Structures are given as structure tokens and as C-alpha cells.
Amino acid sequence: MRGTISASVLVRAAAAEEVVDLRHQVLRVGRPRQTAVFPGDALARHWVGLEGAQVVAVLSVFAQPFPEGPGPALQLRGMAVSPELQGTGRGGLLLEQVQAQLGCPIWCNARERALRFYERHGWRVVSPPFDIPGLGPHRRMVYQDTVTG
Numbered sequence: 633m634r635g636t637i638s639a640s641v642l643v644r645a646a647a648a649e650e651v652v653d654l655r656h657q658v659l660r661v662g663r664p665r666q667t668a669v670f671p672g673d674a675l676a677r678h679w680v681g682l683e684g685a686q687v688v689a690v691l692s693v694f695a696q697p698f699p700e701g702p703g704p705a706l707q708l709r710g711m712a713v714s715p716e717l718q719g720t721g722r723g724g725l726l727l728e729q730v731q732a733q734l735g736c737p738i739w740c741n742a743r744e745r746a747l748r749f750y751e752r753h754g755w756r757v758v759s760p761p762f763d764i765p766g767l768g769p770h771r772r773m774v775y776q777d778t779v780t781g
């Protein structure tokens with residue numbers, strides 16, 4: 633697949649199998665690998681950030697209606713950066729490129745610790761905290777850029 637280069641990270645569309653290992657390592661620590669395979673993965677869109685042959689960042693986008701009434705029809709899931717590279721800008725590069733490619737509003741359930749990360753990339757919190765069993769406190773967030781209104 634073709635991709636674009638941003639800093640040292642090559643961002644390109646990917647197959648579901650390419651994102652599962654990093655998802656597992658970062659988002660489903662200590663659980664069976666199968667827990668990192670999400671329902672609907674086969675129909676979702678996936679992206680990877682590559683440095684050389686190494687997948688250093690992943691995210692996926694699912695066709696999933698906003699849970700509370702009118703809202704974006706796409707959900708961001710499985711946003712993860714390699715542990716040794718977290719906090720070095722890779723996640724932001726990947727997220728911004730995918731936002732630009734999609735060109736439409738999108739929502740996610742964000743871990744509390746990642747709220748500031750999303751806010752810095754144009755997202756806003758739209759819910760009080762809620763618990764996702766086994767994963768801890770989250771907030772619903774929405775990205776809606778100025779172009780898409």
C-alpha cells in the first residue's frame with residue numbers, strides 16, 4: 633500500500649493483522665492476544681506508523697454510530713504507540729494524518745490518561761467519566777475540525 637512520510641514515521645493504511653500485535657502489547661497488557669482482535673476488525677479501516685519495518689503506532693476506525701443521539705458515524709479505536717516511543721510525537725503524527733485523510737467528524741472512548749493528547753489534536757470531551765470494565769475510566773470525545781464543521 634502507498635503511504636506518506638511525516639518526520640521519521642511512514643503512515644499507511646494497513647490490514648487488521650498488522651495492528652493487532654501492538655494493540656495487544658499496549659492496550660491489552662497481560663491478556664490473551666485474542667482480546668486485541670476487536671469485533672468488526674475485518675470491516676474496519678486500519679493505519680500503521682512505520683519506522684523501517686517496525687510498526688511503532690497503530691489506530692483503527694470503525695463504522696459505529698455515536699452512542700448518544702446525533703453525532704459522528706465513525707469511531708476511533710485501538711490507538712497505541714510502542715511503549716519505548718510513547719511521548720515522542722509519533723501518536724500525534726499518525727492521528728493527524730488519519731484525521732486529514734478521513735476529513736469528517738469522528739468519536740472515541742478515550743482513557744483518562746490520554747485526554748490531553750486528544751485535546752491537543754482538536755478533540756473535545758463530550759461526556760462525564762464512565763468505566764469500561766477491565767480498562768478503567770474513560771470519556772467520550774469528538775473530533776470535528778473547522779473544515780468539516
Ligand SMILES: CC(C)(COP(=O)(O)OP(=O)(O)OC[C@H]1O[C@@H](n2cnc3c(N)ncnc32)[C@H](O)[C@@H]1OP(=O)(O)O)[C@@H](O)C(=O)NCCC(=O)NCCS
Pocket residue numbers: 658659711712713714717718719720721722723724725741742743745746747748749750
Ligand atoms: C496515548 C498515545 C497513543 C499518545 O501517543 P504518543 O506518541 O505517546 O503521544 P505524543 O508524544 O504525540 O503526545 C504525548 C501525549 O500523549 C499522552 N501520553 C503519553 N504517554 C502516555 C501513556 N503511556 N498513556 C496514555 N497517554 C500518554 C500524554 O497526554 C502526552 O501529553 P502530555 O505530554 O501533555 O502529557 C500513546 O502514549 C499510547 O499508546 N499510550 C498508551 C495507550 C493509550 O492510552 N492509548 C489511548 C487509548 S484511548
